[in-house]
Amino acid sequence: MKMQAALVILVFSGLLAVQTTLAAQHVIGGSQGWDQSVDFDSWSSDKSFKVGDQLVFKYSGLHSVVELGSEAAYKSCDLGTPVNSLSSGNDVVKVSKTGTRYFACGTPGHCESGMKVKVNVVSADSTAASSPDSDSSSDSDSGSSTGSGSSSSSGQGLRASIGYVLAVGSLVVGLVWAF
Known part of the structure; x- marks a missing residue:
């Protein structure tokens, strides 16, 4: 249960990073x-x-x-x-x-x-x-x-790319950590 909670937190953190990188x-x-x-x-x-x-x-x-x-x-x-x-x-x-x-x-x-x-x-x-x-x-x-x-x-495109990398990276780390 603890690992699932950590996974959820990591995914939401990554998605938040994507949202904040799209606008300057x-x-x-x-x-x-x-x-x-x-x-x-x-x-x-x-x-x-x-x-x-x-x-x-x-x-x-x-x-x-x-x-x-x-x-x-x-x-x-x-x-x-x-x-x-x-x-x-x-x-x-x-x-x-x-x-x-x-x-x-x-x-x-x-x-x-x-x-x-x-x-x-x-x-x-x-x-x-x-x-x-x-x-x-x-x-x-x-x-x-x-x-x-x-x-x-x-540039905005670079910031968006970094945000997506953070989101995907958070998901991968969370999945690896959960299993």
Whole structure:
């Protein structure tokens, strides 16, 4: 009975590893976070954002996050009709579909000084490499989370492969151990 319980635990651990490797979490602005000192165009230029990934906005009380509905609103910093507004200081936005999303700081003058980011989202099965800044997860579409994790620059496909290897390896070890 003890061995069967160990087998079940190992299998579930492997499956959990697969689930957590399929989506990346991107801390917007990297280690500096959502801050006026970041060049968001440069920061995002080598990133690939995929459906299922999460965007994490970490910032002080001087800032907020406003999601804009169009490129025109993004370019002109028109914050008058936001799609979403966040202000927890540690906001997580789950990317659920392909396309471009636009974010800006809601503090007057910050968007105009460059505190805005455009995120181009591709399908989860795209071959472009994903560049996560953290491996924590959250189930919300948008809201706050307190998770943080280690930095990583591996591609999503590689992470998924590692997850599958862990799951299969856990199953094999469990079976060998059980018999």
